[in-house]
Amino acid sequence: MSQAPDLPLWAALLVSLLVVAGAGVAFLGSLGLVRLRSFYSRVHAPSLGATLGAGCILIASMICFSVLRSRPMVHELLISLFVTITTPVTLMLLARAALYRDHAEGRTNVPPLPKRRPEGAGPGEGTT
Amino acid sequence: MSALILGWSLTLAQLLLGLAMGCAVLRLLRGPRAQDRILGLDTLYVNSMLLLLTIGMRSGATLYFEAALIIGLLGFVGTVALSKFLMRGEVIE
Amino acid sequence: MEMVLAIGIGIFAGSGVWLLLRPRTYQVIVGLALLSYAVNLFIFSMGRLRVDSPPILKPGSVGDAALIADPIPQALVLTAIVIGFAMTALFLVVLLAARGRTGTDHVDGRES
Amino acid sequence: MRSTLVDHLVILPILLPLAVGAAMLLFDERRRVLKATLSITTLLALLAIAVTLAVFANAVPETDISSIIVYPLGSWPPPFGIVLVSDRLSAMMLVLTAVLGCSAMTYALARWHKAGPRFHTLFLLLIAGLNGAFLTGDLFNLFVFFEVLLAASYGLVLHGSGTARVKAGLHYIPINLVASSLFLVGVSLIYGVTGTLNMADLARLIPALGDQSRTLVEAGAAVLGVAFLVKAGMWPLSFWLPTTYAAACAPVAAMFAIMTKVGVYVILRLALLCFGEDAGASADFGITWLYYGGMATLAFGGIGVLASQSMSRLAGYSVLASSGTLLAAIGTSNSAVISGALFYLASSTFALSAFFLLIELIERGRDAGADVLAVTMEVFGDAEDDAEEEEEEIGIAIPATTAILGGAFVACTVLLAGLPPLSGFIAKFAMLSALINEAGAIPFAHWAFVVLLVGTGLASLIAMTRTGIRSLWVPAEGTLPPVRAVELIPVGALLFLCVAMTAVGGPAMRYMEATAQVLHWPSEYASDVLGTSTTRSMRPATTP
Amino acid sequence: MSDGFLLLVVLTLPFAGSLLAVFLPTNARNTAGILAGGISVTCCAILAWLYFAAPAGVPVWLRLDWLPMLGLDFTLRLDGLAWLFAVLIYGIGTLVVLYARYYMSSEDPVPRFFSFLLAFTGSMAGVVLSGNLIQLVFFWELTSLFSFLLIGYWHHNNTARDGARMALTVTATGGLCLFVGALLIGRIVGSYDLDEILNSGDLIRESSLYAPALVLILLGTFTKSAQFPFHFWLPHAMAAPTPVSAYLHSATMVKAGIFLMIRLWPVMAGTDLWFYLIVPTGLLTLLVGAYSAIFQQDLKGLLAYSTISHLGLITLMIGLGSPLALIAAIFHTMNHAIFKASLFMAAGIIDHETGTRDIRKLSGLYRALPYTGTLAMVAAASMAGVPLLNGFLSKEMFFAEAVADHTGSLLDDSLPYWATLAGVFSVTYSLRFILNVFFGPPAKDLPREPHEPAHWMRFPIELLVLICLLIGIVPNLTVGSPLRNAARSVVGPELPPFSLSIWHGFNLPLLMSVIALCGGIILYMLLRRYLASGVEGPPLVRELKGQRIFEKVLATISWQWARALEHALGTRRLQPQMRLVVALAVVAGLSPFYVRGMVGTGDLAGTPLPPGFALLWAIGIACGIGAAYQAKYHRLAALVLLGGAGLVSCITFVWLSAPDLAVTQLLVEIVTTVLLLLGLRWLPQRIEDVYPTRPPPSVLFRRYADLAIAVAVGASLSFLAYAMMTRPLPTSVSRFFVERAYTEGGGTNIVNVILVDFRGFDTMGEIVVLCLVALTVFALLRRFRPAEESIETPAQQRYQDAFDDAEPDRAPGETIRDYLLIPRLIMLWLFPVIGTFAVYLFMRGHDLPGGGFAAGITLSIGFVVQYMASGTRWVEDHLRVLPLRWMGLGLLTSAFTGMGSWWFGYPFLTSHFQYVELPVIGKVPAASALLFDLGVFALVVGATVLILIALAHQSLRSTRSARAMEGE
Amino acid sequence: MNRILTRILPHPKLFLALLAMWLLMNQSVSPGQILFGALVAFGGAWSMVALQPEPVRLRRPRAMITLAWRVFLDVFSSNFAVARIILRGRDGDRNAGFMTVQLDMTSHYGLAVLSIILTCTPGTLWVNYTSSTGTLLLHVLDLVDEEEWTRLIKERYERLLMEIFE
Numbered sequence A: 001m002s003q004a005p006d007l008p009l010w011a012a013l014l015v016s017l018l019v020v021a022g023a024g025v026a027f028l029g030s031l032g033l034v035r036l037r038s039f040y041s042r043v044h045a046p047s048l049g050a051t052l053g054a055g056c057i058l059i060a061s062m063i064c065f066s067v068l069r070s071r072p073m074v075h076e077l078l079i080s081l082f083v084t085i086t087t088p089v090t091l092m093l094l095a096r097a098a099l100y101r102d103h104a105e106g107r108t109n110v111p112p113l114p115k116r117r118p119e120g121a122g123p124g125e126g127t128t
Numbered sequence B: 001m002s003a004l005i006l007g008w009s010l011t012l013a014q015l016l017l018g019l020a021m022g023c024a025v026l027r028l029l030r031g032p033r034a035q036d037r038i039l040g041l042d043t044l045y046v047n048s049m050l051l052l053l054t055i056g057m058r059s060g061a062t063l064y065f066e067a068a069l070i071i072g073l074l075g076f077v078g079t080v081a082l083s084k085f086l087m088r089g090e091v092i093e
Numbered sequence C: 001m002e003m004v005l006a007i008g009i010g011i012f013a014g015s016g017v018w019l020l021l022r023p024r025t026y027q028v029i030v031g032l033a034l035l036s037y038a039v040n041l042f043i044f045s046m047g048r049l050r051v052d053s054p055p056i057l058k059p060g061s062v063g064d065a066a067l068i069a070d071p072i073p074q075a076l077v078l079t080a081i082v083i084g085f086a087m088t089a090l091f092l093v094v095l096l097a098a099r100g101r102t103g104t105d106h107v108d109g110r111e112s
Numbered sequence D: 001m002r003s004t005l006v007d008h009l010v011i012l013p014i015l016l017p018l019a020v021g022a023a024m025l026l027f028d029e030r031r032r033v034l035k036a037t038l039s040i041t042t043l044l045a046l047l048a049i050a051v052t053l054a055v056f057a058n059a060v061p062e063t064d065i066s067s068i069i070v071y072p073l074g075s076w077p078p079p080f081g082i083v084l085v086s087d088r089l090s091a092m093m094l095v096l097t098a099v100l101g102c103s104a105m106t107y108a109l110a111r112w113h114k115a116g117p118r119f120h121t122l123f124l125l126l127i128a129g130l131n132g133a134f135l136t137g138d139l140f141n142l143f144v145f146f147e148v149l150l151a152a153s154y155g156l157v158l159h160g161s162g163t164a165r166v167k168a169g170l171h172y173i174p175i176n177l178v179a180s181s182l183f184l185v186g187v188s189l190i191y192g193v194t195g196t197l198n199m200a201d202l203a204r205l206i207p208a209l210g211d212q213s214r215t216l217v218e219a220g221a222a223v224l225g226v227a228f229l230v231k232a233g234m235w236p237l238s239f240w241l242p243t244t245y246a247a248a249c250a251p252v253a254a255m256f257a258i259m260t261k262v263g264v265y266v267i268l269r270l271a272l273l274c275f276g277e278d279a280g281a282s283a284d285f286g287i288t289w290l291y292y293g294g295m296a297t298l299a300f301g302g303i304g305v306l307a308s309q310s311m312s313r314l315a316g317y318s319v320l321a322s323s324g325t326l327l328a329a330i331g332t333s334n335s336a337v338i339s340g341a342l343f344y345l346a347s348s349t350f351a352l353s354a355f356f357l358l359i360e361l362i363e364r365g366r367d368a369g370a371d372v373l374a375v376t377m378e379v380f381g382d383a384e385d386d387a388e389e390e391e392e393e394i395g396i397a398i399p400a401t402t403a404i405l406g407g408a409f410v411a412c413t414v415l416l417a418g419l420p421p422l423s424g425f426i427a428k429f430a431m432l433s434a435l436i437n438e439a440g441a442i443p444f445a446h447w448a449f450v451v452l453l454v455g456t457g458l459a460s461l462i463a464m465t466r467t468g469i470r471s472l473w474v475p476a477e478g479t480l481p482p483v484r485a486v487e488l489i490p491v492g493a494l495l496f497l498c499v500a501m502t503a504v505g506g507p508a509m510r511y512m513e514a515t516a517q518v519l520h521w522p523s524e525y526a527s528d529v530l531g532t533s534t535t536r537s538m539r540p541a542t543t544p
Numbered sequence E: 001m002s003d004g005f006l007l008l009v010v011l012t013l014p015f016a017g018s019l020l021a022v023f024l025p026t027n028a029r030n031t032a033g034i035l036a037g038g039i040s041v042t043c044c045a046i047l048a049w050l051y052f053a054a055p056a057g058v059p060v061w062l063r064l065d066w067l068p069m070l071g072l073d074f075t076l077r078l079d080g081l082a083w084l085f086a087v088l089i090y091g092i093g094t095l096v097v098l099y100a101r102y103y104m105s106s107e108d109p110v111p112r113f114f115s116f117l118l119a120f121t122g123s124m125a126g127v128v129l130s131g132n133l134i135q136l137v138f139f140w141e142l143t144s145l146f147s148f149l150l151i152g153y154w155h156h157n158n159t160a161r162d163g164a165r166m167a168l169t170v171t172a173t174g175g176l177c178l179f180v181g182a183l184l185i186g187r188i189v190g191s192y193d194l195d196e197i198l199n200s201g202d203l204i205r206e207s208s209l210y211a212p213a214l215v216l217i218l219l220g221t222f223t224k225s226a227q228f229p230f231h232f233w234l235p236h237a238m239a240a241p242t243p244v245s246a247y248l249h250s251a252t253m254v255k256a257g258i259f260l261m262i263r264l265w266p267v268m269a270g271t272d273l274w275f276y277l278i279v280p281t282g283l284l285t286l287l288v289g290a291y292s293a294i295f296q297q298d299l300k301g302l303l304a305y306s307t308i309s310h311l312g313l314i315t316l317m318i319g320l321g322s323p324l325a326l327i328a329a330i331f332h333t334m335n336h337a338i339f340k341a342s343l344f345m346a347a348g349i350i351d352h353e354t355g356t357r358d359i360r361k362l363s364g365l366y367r368a369l370p371y372t373g374t375l376a377m378v379a380a381a382s383m384a385g386v387p388l389l390n391g392f393l394s395k396e397m398f399f400a401e402a403v404a405d406h407t408g409s410l411l412d413d414s415l416p417y418w419a420t421l422a423g424v425f426s427v428t429y430s431l432r433f434i435l436n437v438f439f440g441p442p443a444k445d446l447p448r449e450p451h452e453p454a455h456w457m458r459f460p461i462e463l464l465v466l467i468c469l470l471i472g473i474v475p476n477l478t479v480g481s482p483l484r485n486a487a488r489s490v491v492g493p494e495l496p497p498f499s500l501s502i503w504h505g506f507n508l509p510l511l512m513s514v515i516a517l518c519g520g521i522i523l524y525m526l527l528r529r530y531l532a533s534g535v536e537g538p539p540l541v542r543e544l545k546g547q548r549i550f551e552k553v554l555a556t557i558s559w560q561w562a563r564a565l566e567h568a569l570g571t572r573r574l575q576p577q578m579r580l581v582v583a584l585a586v587v588a589g590l591s592p593f594y595v596r597g598m599v600g601t602g603d604l605a606g607t608p609l610p611p612g613f614a615l616l617w618a619i620g621i622a623c624g625i626g627a628a629y630q631a632k633y634h635r636l637a638a639l640v641l642l643g644g645a646g647l648v649s650c651i652t653f654v655w656l657s658a659p660d661l662a663v664t665q666l667l668v669e670i671v672t673t674v675l676l677l678l679g680l681r682w683l684p685q686r687i688e689d690v691y692p693t694r695p696p697p698s699v700l701f702r703r704y705a706d707l708a709i710a711v712a713v714g715a716s717l718s719f720l721a722y723a724m725m726t727r728p729l730p731t732s733v734s735r736f737f738v739e740r741a742y743t744e745g746g747g748t749n750i751v752n753v754i755l756v757d758f759r760g761f762d763t764m765g766e767i768v769v770l771c772l773v774a775l776t777v778f779a780l781l782r783r784f785r786p787a788e789e790s791i792e793t794p795a796q797q798r799y800q801d802a803f804d805d806a807e808p809d810r811a812p813g814e815t816i817r818d819y820l821l822i823p824r825l826i827m828l829w830l831f832p833v834i835g836t837f838a839v840y841l842f843m844r845g846h847d848l849p850g851g852g853f854a855a856g857i858t859l860s861i862g863f864v865v866q867y868m869a870s871g872t873r874w875v876e877d878h879l880r881v882l883p884l885r886w887m888g889l890g891l892l893t894s895a896f897t898g899m900g901s902w903w904f905g906y907p908f909l910t911s912h913f914q915y916v917e918l919p920v921i922g923k924v925p926a927a928s929a930l931l932f933d934l935g936v937f938a939l940v941v942g943a944t945v946l947i948l949i950a951l952a953h954q955s956l957r958s959t960r961s962a963r964a965m966e967g968e
Numbered sequence F: 001m002n003r004i005l006t007r008i009l010p011h012p013k014l015f016l017a018l019l020a021m022w023l024l025m026n027q028s029v030s031p032g033q034i035l036f037g038a039l040v041a042f043g044g045a046w047s048m049v050a051l052q053p054e055p056v057r058l059r060r061p062r063a064m065i066t067l068a069w070r071v072f073l074d075v076f077s078s079n080f081a082v083a084r085i086i087l088r089g090r091d092g093d094r095n096a097g098f099m100t101v102q103l104d105m106t107s108h109y110g111l112a113v114l115s116i117i118l119t120c121t122p123g124t125l126w127v128n129y130t131s132s133t134g135t136l137l138l139h140v141l142d143l144v145d146e147e148e149w150t151r152l153i154k155e156r157y158e159r160l161l162m163e164i165f166e
């Protein structure tokens, strides 16, 4: 394993903190994937990694390279932008697909499919 | 010294991300339903992106950035296709 | 690292081959994909393992082969990846056509 | 480096079909006449180029090797860059490819080129792939061209669609994909040990390898060998072959007659170059396996030929028999046998190609199920009963088409069985004569090979007469097969070549002898290739 | 013209004529006849001229270059023996042509017949005139081939087909044996030249290869000359038109074997092996043939068996090894040819005139055919060995030789008895031929009313019978000289004393002749009743029908056994084949370790293992095994797990310094997922498990075997990879690339410079592969026929549409519109973003990870995203995607960039780069490699999009066809 | 003037965004990169013409900033909230459930941004939106007070979004 880059101590500390925090958040999110019991609950889990986790690590990366190169390196912003835009698309599509599947299979613990007037469309029981 | 700190913390971060990926794969393997597996894959993608970033930081080179960027920008395509397949039974109508 | 990668290659190859020997076309295509991962990693490993030394030069410099990862296996893997992708696509379509024409997904085009 | 013109000529067999094939993608599917004209012109040009290269390769005395042309692509000197190498063997294979290409394409113009989209491009790219495989002097580039020709062949096997073709593709493709994986494993292993991909460089390096490195290189070579043998159709790696060839449409199958020969070519080239007499401790590596494997293939081919109900399967098994013959001949590592085998290679390629074209013409309009019934009747029916009935003793006038088809069929029979007067006999004679005239006592394996060669010839004769009588002599009901002249011309041309090879067997055989002789001087080849200088230092580059 | 060239004319004229006859119109009976006759007569004339012109005792020669390196020169050689046979061939040939002209019906496509006949004549001449043993074999096999065509001339008749096939199979098999025998002789002598061979008698006889060579050659001659037990093909060859029988079974085909034995007699005879191989064979053939001939009911069958018997007689005499016996053999060959030809022709006339050849139906024909009858009687008498006819002379010589002592063995001593017995038989069948056909009450119920045939049809018989008489009466005057010439060319210049006269005084041979004549008459009397009963075939051996046995054996070996073997040694199934390929690869790959000893791990220091990497591969392994486990029942799960495995290998690339690979692998991964999903649409639910409970043991065993193979592959590959990774890198060619990538390739990304410059040719091939696959996919999908179960729209869509339909306020399709409302918007706007990213990847490729391929895939993903978001119709209404154009242009761009270097006189693909100084902007790289990469980019976009879209279009097509079905 | 500009350069905002993206990716603002980036962005903008997206109207930059800040805070805090739920154990999601919200916003872009915001915020998930009725179906991980969530969405986000997009 090669040596990590030589940063000033403050930067190293900051970067380390952010990186570990980010990874920790991502891990927590993924842990949710294992621990939460219903699918619809689990869908929330990856957004931890995609938001705070990614944010921390991307900021860490920005700091790290900006310090290394002695000039602002902010292209990580692009990643955060793209992740922010695309993650909802996937989760949304997935959750809704699951909803329709559950309906098609006649599961009762999901809310009814949309109709024109929301007749008592109250909260459904989200657990299985 | 700072390299050591950074090195250790990056190792720790990689370990944590590895565990995160492990959780995702657990879901991927266990299911029980297709949507769970897809969710696992999506999470796996996000976690790998973060892992790539930590590898990049360790190397001190921005060469690995594009790989992470690809996951960020295009990683969702696979999941979208999978979700749409679940929803509609076909990917492109 | 070498040991881990070697085991990984072996597992991918073994899983791939197991699937290749199965009777269902879909199993075969997944097997081919797994096998190609294994082969790509194998080719890659022929350049030996280097961490943090990608074969990319500093602008204006003459490279030193001793300091960077061997670029040739990487170039070979790139070609292999592309060809592997193409072949997966091809086999997929053939298996679909076979499924349509024979009414079975058995590799021999008939249930045996 | 020689004259510039000839130098660039070497790459044309690859580039010309590639560019024309690509250009045809820009034209609409319906512009058939244009495409046909382009294809035929290209193929004829390729034939001319190939013949020029062969003439050039043969222009020096047999004892001189330096007639090989080395073409360093990108002006990078070997062993670093990819080189194309044209010598007698390559040039001969190019000629064969071009001849087959011309005839199969001509044949296809009658109907088959309309049977699916982009036939011309697929076909020309197949030619490009074949030519590339024959010309390249680089192991990985060989892989790439193998993939090109395989990819084209996948497309062509499926050309015309239909259940049988799709089912055949379902076997053909995965088997070859696995073989390609083996190819990659072998090549990379060899690279990992030797650090080179250039075949000539490899020949230079192998004799000096250390013990453990040698073992690893041999492992790589063995895996590589299995990959090639799958393509060459060695038993027991060849069960996919008859089905695939039988399923392919006629012009494609005719072109496929050279596909197994690519495997054989590579084995011949690499076995003698890298594991020849100069290879030190690795000399003759695997050669025994080749010998016995080849004979097993030959035997299996013969058995299959006898067991075939349909003509196309018979032809497929004949391909195996031909492969087996060649592999076993290489396995003898006897220069005289190999020169005979090279003659046989050319002859059997033409013959099989013609036969594949012919089968379709004969079977056209015939009931497919009739074959099975006829054989069963023949075997189990009581011939005595038929003899009782009074029979008409006036011959029936055969329509010209049938007569021509019949004549061509007889020619094919004679060729496949190795009977006079066509080139099959000369080829077998050359090999048998070399085997029997081996210096010292004739080894047992040689006897076995002799028996197998003769035996498979006999098997072919029996099977071919059986099937020929059934399809050409048994009074057929129904209409005549609609055969067009443009379909008969290529068959005739291929058979004519076989006649020519008999009549002017001398020069042809001399070429083969020189080829075989030169193949046994790997070190000369290597130094010729590696000694090629490039004008790289003068290339117009400005250092930034 | 030299004599040698005259020989060439003699040989080639028939072939030329044959070729010419092919082109004659079907009804040109006379033209073809004149052509064939003219050629035969010309050849006879040339032979006659050569007889007188050429110096005696010295063969006439012609040698042309053919395959000198193989010891095969085209050599023609005419000595006394060859002359005698050549004259028989062409002489009788002329008569047969004349006869055939009248025999063959005018409706017959006679030119074909004459074409085959001429070719056969030429081949026979080739056999006797060859001065090279291989060349002799060459023509030998040709005679088999053309005789096949002649026998099968009436191929609409089953018997003709069977007869032809049998003759070909037997004689060609023998020919192949002869071929090997000839090769052995060549090895012994060191030459195939007949002169040299004939000078190497001692060498041959003393060689260790003498026995195999002799056996092989005799197999050739025995099959050709219909010796027991290979005789059975000959009677069945009678299905041929009678002129063919008359020709093949008198002077030619069957005499080829005799000729060769005589030819090689000087160098191979005289050993015990020769005697004991040939004499018993000849004797058995003589007796079996004669015995069988007696009981034939078919006229031509009788003659056929008598031919067999006479061939046995000749063979026997050759086998005796004495010069006198040999001379007798030559003499009898000649005599037999003459009388047998006439008898066949007579039989042909009978057949022709009465419409049958069945002896049981024929009777008293003398009244209707007095002239033919007389001729037949004379010829038959000659066959029976009646004095004053030629047959008598050679038979007397035979009897004399039978009595003489050769080896002193029991066989030798018993020969006179056997010879007499054969004589008895021959008298019996000759009598039967004459008495049953020409005498007795007039036949009733004949298919036709017999009349004397046209005079010219009878003329050949008259001539032949005349010759019989002439030879029989004045042998010395007529055949003395040619016979001696022929004998000299075999035995040598000094002939043993022998006399060609009718009367040798009262001696043992004469007594044997008398016994034979009387015995024959008595035997005929005894058998009359039996024969009249009309039983088919000879008693005792009736059940032993050669043809039946042959057919059965052939069918068993060449069909049933072959099929069983094919089945046992091969397979038509994929799995066993795959098993073999993989298992053999493992065995082959490991064999060097077995042979050379194990290879240990190398001494390269290992790379320290980060825990993250280990974890990563734990995941990879889980994904790999999971995919293998799930692929059968949970396709989607397997697909997702496969994606996981791909991701792991991608991260591995990043970890191990291969950013380019990671980028490419990731992109390919994404496209592959979409691709497989597009395909999954057409794979209906899996059929139920074949083995719902527990699979049978055989299946279980196969599974374990597969598992073993898989484990073996994995372990071997692991081992190899580990062994390699722990060994230092050799001095590799990559050093050259590393050092020159920037200075000469103009890029800092070495991998990319390799791909577009150093090894650009590989890349070119690679994009061709992609192009080909795309075209194939496109072509295959044009004819795509989905599985029954998947033609309908997927269940999900039906469910959702039904829901929309059922709700009063919703319209079908609203669900999907709502579903995609927001994602579609986002994906739409991503299109230019992805495009920009693709350009970015492309532009930086030469210096940093990226490149044409990655950019191409990226852009095609951009397209696919649009297809997913908005559907095929919508996208194609808005974007004109012309994948084939992209592909064509891409390929051409790459090719032409490579060709650009020709302009400067450099080989293909020689790159050129420089930095262009532009105002404001500064230095801009302008490398030809970039243009090459542009081609790659275009092709990849085109091919990938084509593949994906072709698959996507199937959904459209299926709704279209579903609609069409509803409409009907 | 504006029309002429859109004739030459359609989607100027997209053009600027793409240019920015280009420069960010290349991490350079050299004239060469700007020129080339502009070229690429120009092509990108034109490619969007073919796809004919609904026109976007963006107003009130202040509202945008306010919204961004709110979202940032919410995402941050939600992360902790969800983390806590996950750490709570096996039945950490016992309060999870679906709820519906009646939206007044009709702008598709506004809805898109709202969906992004809600989905990005851990703990809330945009599940379904029925355009004909304007009903949004959400899944909330900690659904204790449904009113509270409705208020949050409608007042904290929807209002601002409507200001920006409508």
Ligand code: NA
Pocket: E401, E402, E403, E404, E405, E406, E412, E413, E414, E415, E416
């Ligand atoms: Na005796």
Ligand code: NA
Pocket: A044, A047, F118, F119, F120, F121, F122, F123, F124, F125
């Ligand atoms: Na959320």
